[in-house]
Amino acid sequence: MSPLWSAQMIAFFLISLFILACAVMMLSFRKVVYMALAVGGVFIGCAALYILLGAEFVGIAQVVVYAGAITILILFAIMLTNHEATEPEEPWTVRKALAAVGCFLLGVTLLFVIRGQAWPQGDPSVDVNQGMSNTLAIGEALFKSYMIPFELVSLLLTVALVGAVILAQQRKGDQ
Amino acid sequence: MWQWQTQPLTWSTFLAMLIGTVVILLLALGVVTYGILAERKVLGWMQGRIGPNRVGPFGLLQTVADVLKLFIKEDVVPAAADRPLFLLAPVLAFVPAFMALAVIPFSMQHIFTAGIGTGLLYYLALSALTIHGVMLGGWASNNKYSLIGGMRSAAQMLSYEVPLGLSLVGVALLAGSLNLNDVVRAQQHLGLWFIIPQFLGFCVFIVAATAELNRTPFDLPEAESELVAGYHTEYSGFRWAFFMLTEYVYLFAMAGLTATLFLGGWSGPWLPGWLWFALKAAAFFFFQFWLRNTMPRIRADQLMTLCWKVLLPLGLVNLVLTAVLKAVLLKG
Numbered sequence: 001m002s003p004l005w006s007a008q009m010i011a012f013f014l015i016s017l018f019i020l021a022c023a024v025m026m027l028s029f030r031k032v033v034y035m036a037l038a039v040g041g042v043f044i045g046c047a048a049l050y051i052l053l054g055a056e057f058v059g060i061a062q063v064v065v066y067a068g069a070i071t072i073l074i075l076f077a078i079m080l081t082n083h084e085a086t087e088p089e090e091p092w093t094v095r096k097a098l099a100a101v102g103c104f105l106l107g108v109t110l111l112f113v114i115r116g117q118a119w120p121q122g123d124p125s126v127d128v129n130q131g132m133s134n135t136l137a138i139g140e141a142l143f144k145s146y147m148i149p150f151e152l153v154s155l156l157l158t159v160a161l162v163g164a165v166i167l168a169q170q171r172k173g174d175q
Numbered sequence: 176m177w178q179w180q181t182q183p184l185t186w187s188t189f190l191a192m193l194i195g196t197v198v199i200l201l202l203a204l205g206v207v208t209y210g211i212l213a214e215r216k217v218l219g220w221m222q223g224r225i226g227p228n229r230v231g232p233f234g235l236l237q238t239v240a241d242v243l244k245l246f247i248k249e250d251v252v253p254a255a256a257d258r259p260l261f262l263l264a265p266v267l268a269f270v271p272a273f274m275a276l277a278v279i280p281f282s283m284q285h286i287f288t289a290g291i292g293t294g295l296l297y298y299l300a301l302s303a304l305t306i307h308g309v310m311l312g313g314w315a316s317n318n319k320y321s322l323i324g325g326m327r328s329a330a331q332m333l334s335y336e337v338p339l340g341l342s343l344v345g346v347a348l349l350a351g352s353l354n355l356n357d358v359v360r361a362q363q364h365l366g367l368w369f370i371i372p373q374f375l376g377f378c379v380f381i382v383a384a385t386a387e388l389n390r391t392p393f394d395l396p397e398a399e400s401e402l403v404a405g406y407h408t409e410y411s412g413f414r415w416a417f418f419m420l421t422e423y424v425y426l427f428a429m430a431g432l433t434a435t436l437f438l439g440g441w442s443g444p445w446l447p448g449w450l451w452f453a454l455k456a457a458a459f460f461f462f463q464f465w466l467r468n469t470m471p472r473i474r475a476d477q478l479m480t481l482c483w484k485v486l487l488p489l490g491l492v493n494l495v496l497t498a499v500l501k502a503v504l505l506k507g
Contacts, residue, residue, distance in 0.1 A: 007189075033260065033314065040307065060296045068303030072310065072329060079314055079326065133292040135353050 011052055019045035030089070032078050040071040057135045199276055207423040208238045210460060217464040248412035253316065256409065260315035265410070265417035268308025271301040272424040279431035280356050283441050283448035294355040295343050298432060299336060302387060305421065306332050312418065313406035324405020327395055327475070332387055334482045339383035341490030345376035345497040346436045355432075359440035370437040372500065375493040377437050379486050381462075384429050386482070389422065390463055392470035395478060430459035 219226025313325015
């Protein structure tokens, strides 16, 4: 079996196709609930890509946080606010057509730049996890090498959480 | 061919995986079919009734007949429902439920088990995905009871996932791994089921698991007396059957998880591993049936208080205790 058509390669193309299809559906749907579901599909596809690359912990964490919590949060917000939320159809204008051409050109430029770059190649014989399982390697890195940044980030998240609660409470008191 | 955990992916291992999936699907269907029958029999016995005894010998074909009836029923879609989502929701609910079975180590040989290093987290992630199906089913039905049931279910399952996860962290800490195979091996190595050193964690786990399964006393999302069955009010025929199947497959998966994490999985003397596993899972099933017959439903306003103010602190205390225990007693 040639390296181009290994199982990983086929899986990569299938997953990419799934992600792109979900992303396009997200943009073309008019109902907000459908959009939320399509975004969930994109998140799950990305998780599958991470797992394909050997980062199972990141992949599963992506499912827990994004596909699980965030998509459900979006769905909750939609259901609690407007039951029949739909976006109106927007007509094509000259400005939009120009924007589309611009986007296309930007995409082509990026593609050429990325293809023209000589990327550093990792040595496949070196195990970046040093023989540990994926989860263990991440834990070691987080709690040994990056201990202080990790704790600072948790502090930041706690502050953001408390701040969000306080902001929401103040608004309730005003009414 | 069958040792796909340690081999690179080839066509033969792929074929073995496919066969394994089909076998697990059949196993899950069998367990669900007879789990429902057992539930009705046990409920009947506890209430001084006989239970189903007409179809087949001892009523053994009762559930088969019920399922057959559900499959030949008309598939009714309400006129005001959101048709695509209404049709999709049961599938969205069932697929993660079945996928969660992939990490449960049924036997010592790890047949049909994906030995992924993040097994515990994988289970949590997939049970979070099922909430989408339940919630969208409730929303797409375009019925106020369904919507309330779907929202309640989502809120309950999402909230109780936090103490559930916390109680799992204690086990992971003791075992030193998130891989379910390693958790069983750690219990064998310790010579002690984790229910003993992790008793507080087990209590948190069992309450959170019952809530996660939407079973009595936490069956608020489908409270018959107030919500007319909640998120699946509008469903009938095989789509309704899919929601029920999801619930019972989760019951099976949760039984497997309990047996693996706290009761030593397939390890045990004399009997073969799969039989030990089946006995432990059956004990969990029986416990759930027993609970259903003895506990009244919890009040909706007490539900979140129990989760956030009782289970979460207990889970945190358990985590700290486990960490201290591990650092002091089990050094090295």
